[in-house]
Amino acid sequence: xxxxxxxxxxxxxxxxxxxxxxxxxxxxxxxxxxxxxxxxxxxxxxxxxxxxxxxxxxxxxxxxxxxxxxxxxxxxxxxxxxxxxxxxxxxxxxxxxxxxxxxxxxxxxxxxxxxxxxxxxxxxxxxxxxxxxxxxxxxxxxxxxxxxxxxxxxxxxxxxxxxxxxxxxxxxxxxxxxxxxxxxxxxxxxxxxxxxxxxxxxxxxxxxxxxxxxxxxxxxxxxxxxxxxxxxxxxxxxxxxxxxxxxxxxxxxxxxxxxxxxxxxxxxxxxxxxxxxxxxxxxxxxxxxxxxxxxxxxxxxxxxxxxxxxxxxxxxxxxxxxxxxxxxxxxx
Numbered sequence: 148x149x150x151x152x153x154x155x156x157x158x159x160x161x162x163x164x165x166x167x168x169x170x171x172x173x174x175x176x177x178x179x180x181x182x183x184x185x186x187x188x189x190x191x192x193x194x195x196x197x198x199x200x201x202x203x204x205x206x207x208x209x210x211x212x213x214x215x216x217x218x219x220x221x222x223x224x225x226x227x228x229x230x231x232x233x234x235x236x237x238x239x240x241x242x243x244x245x246x247x248x249x250x251x252x253x254x255x256x257x258x259x260x261x262x263x264x265x266x267x268x269x270x271x272x273x274x275x276x277x278x279x280x281x282x283x284x285x286x287x288x289x290x291x292x293x294x295x296x297x298x299x300x301x302x303x304x305x306x307x308x309x310x311x312x313x314x315x316x317x318x319x320x321x322x323x324x325x326x327x328x329x330x331x332x333x334x335x336x337x338x339x340x341x342x343x344x345x346x347x348x349x350x351x352x353x354x355x356x357x358x359x360x361x362x363x364x365x366x367x368x369x370x371x372x373x374x375x376x377x378x379x380x381x382x383x384x385x386x387x388x389x390x391x392x393x394x395x396x397x398x399x400x401x402x403x404x405x406x407x408x409x410x411x412x413x414x415x416x417x418x419x420x421x422x423x424x425x426x427x428x429x430x431x432x433x434x435x436x437x438x439x440x441x442x443x444x445x446x447x448x449x450x451x452x453x454x455x456x457x458x459x460x461x462x463x464x465x466x467x468x469x470x471x472x473x474x475x476x477x478x479x
Contacts, residue, residue, distance in 0.1 A: 193306050213299075241286055272341055314354070315344050395455070401448075
């Protein structure tokens with residue numbers, strides 16, 4: 148087939164050739180027809196998402212396990228909080244998590260399925276890279292015959308927001324087969340789709356918004372005061388008082404559990420943020436070390452602003468100079 152396509156490339160219009168090539172290379176043989184998912188949920192609530200998909204065979208017959216990957220915040224731990232069943236033209240069944248020790252098919256660097264999906268598919272339209280792909284597989288192989296157009300509906304029950312955080316996020320879904328490891332030497336042809344923003348409310352702390360670009364991005368979004376934390380200032384999101392300023396500094400105040408405030412707001416090498424892209428800046432801190440927290444004391448939160456070298460111009464939450472961004476240290 149591939150030899151035929153190469154030999155006929157010059158004879159076919161470009162769009163016809165590409166369409167034929169895509170059909171041949173689409174190893175997953177799936178098309179996600181629709182995603183039915185709630186738009187809102189409460190923290191810790193179990194929601195149900197239904198994927199309607201077709202298993203289209205151009206060749207075969209094939210007998211393979213089916214794989215589904217779900218993109219979600221890491222702190223939701225979907226591998227422990229998700230149940231998937233399916234029904235359709237090929238019968239009914241269940242899906243189970245793929246062990247982290249299992250190397251993905253076609254993976255050149257020994258990646259497991261979760262890592263391979265993340266490397267190949269990224270985080271889609273989300274803006275905070277504190278997400279993971281969680282892969283599941285059917286317990287048994289399914290057989291599709293030549294020219295099969297089998298339909299299947301996957302019912303996904305998952306607990307969302309188990310971390311207790313108010314969250315806005317676009318969950319992602321990919322469907323493929325067990326022999327397909329999202330190889331590097333083929334285009335991104337696998338049927339991956341992203342649902343509309345899911346708003347999870349009823350939790351504690353400020354909203355973690357994966358759906359919309361933010362001036363300040365934390366990675367990871369959930370930390371303790373003894374964890375490393377990266378803070379990114381994206382000065383491209385909107386026009387700020389620090390427009391075109393090339394030297395950006397962190398001005399922060401840490402709060403302890405016994406009511407003490409520790410201020411680190413000098414514009415020096417310690418607080419200077421490095422440039423990671425045009426008008427994007429980042430600093431990584433170890434909170435206990437950065438604020439020189441005495442032994443026996445615990446940090447509960449940090450308020451912070453971004454400033455210029457003189458410290459007179461600052462940007463805070465909502466692109467104002469009077470309301471700080473916040474880090475809240477939360478236990479699992």
